[in-house]
Amino acid sequence: MMNWIWLFFILSSVIISLFNGKIDEVSNAILSSAQSAVIICFGLIGVMSLWLGLMRIAQESGLIKLIAHFLSPFLKRLFPSIPKNDPVQADIALNVSANALGLGNAATPFGIKAMEGLKRFNPNKPDVASDDMCTFLTINTAGIQLIPVSVIAILMTTGSENPGEILLPTLITTFSALCIGVAFVKCLIKISPNPGRKK
């Protein structure tokens, strides 16, 4: 599916821009976005190392196990492949809470740690996503955030009298999207579960 989406983005952009004369803008976009992707990744090195370092302390001190222990019963239902009290559960919990608090920079290292953990229980070939990886990323892409700080900031600068009034509707929206997404991915998993290692 990713192959098709990628092809669609690229081909449609070129065809459309040939007709509406925006081909030079597309040309610029190709080069500058490739560059900014690298800049983003380099920018990530610092925060990524910082949080992975702190995570290691949390792991050695038993904090991760403690968090996993509390959330185990709940996460067991969502991610059946993870054994009880496995540290991955804490990584998932930390990722979701960092996202919810709007700490996007901290959420990414936690999330990657969680993906590495899920990889250990992937019954498929290593380059094929497991059922639980799909569920985890669906939760992530739904993007639960308690306080969308940048949105509030923009509202405030444009003369909003009560920027806080968007909080509850936003929360209702994300939560509904999350439930619909998870229900949908669980249906897909039921229809076509982990293919295993065979071709």
Next chain:
Amino acid sequence: MIGTVSLAIIPLLVAFFVTYGAFHKVPVYETFTEGAKEGFEISIRIIPYLIAMMVAVAMFRASGAIDLLSLAFEPILKWIGMPADLLPLAITRSLSGSGARGIFAEIANTYGGNNPITKTAAVMLGSSETTFYVLSVYFGAIGVKKFRHAVAAGIVADLAGILVALLVSKLFFY
């Protein structure tokens, strides 16, 4: 108030991790540096995946394809009662975080912070995550190339988010 809390979270969290570690007799400094070593390698590993995704998305945005889509979807928008100005935001929010914020700032500037359209846009943006960025970074980091259901589920969750945002905003702001 909101600002202070979110500013304090990170220092408090860092202090908590380190204190908890020291309390449990972990050599915090050595352990930290040991764990931090992984950060470099993971960040570098993501680069090709992020380039692939960001180049495709940037091309798509620069080509004016989103305006074209807006035009094509206008009848459907009328039918579900969505203001046409919100469509570029609805499409962009799954593709590019900075792009979506830019479009939202434009809407907010045009209509002002108290307009229901601005508020609806705020809900739409606040409830979203850049799906394609998340997929390419997280799968890229562990070398997964076949995303299976994650793409479809991400898109469905995004679509559901757009519709619910419209519905909830109708109830709250109009």
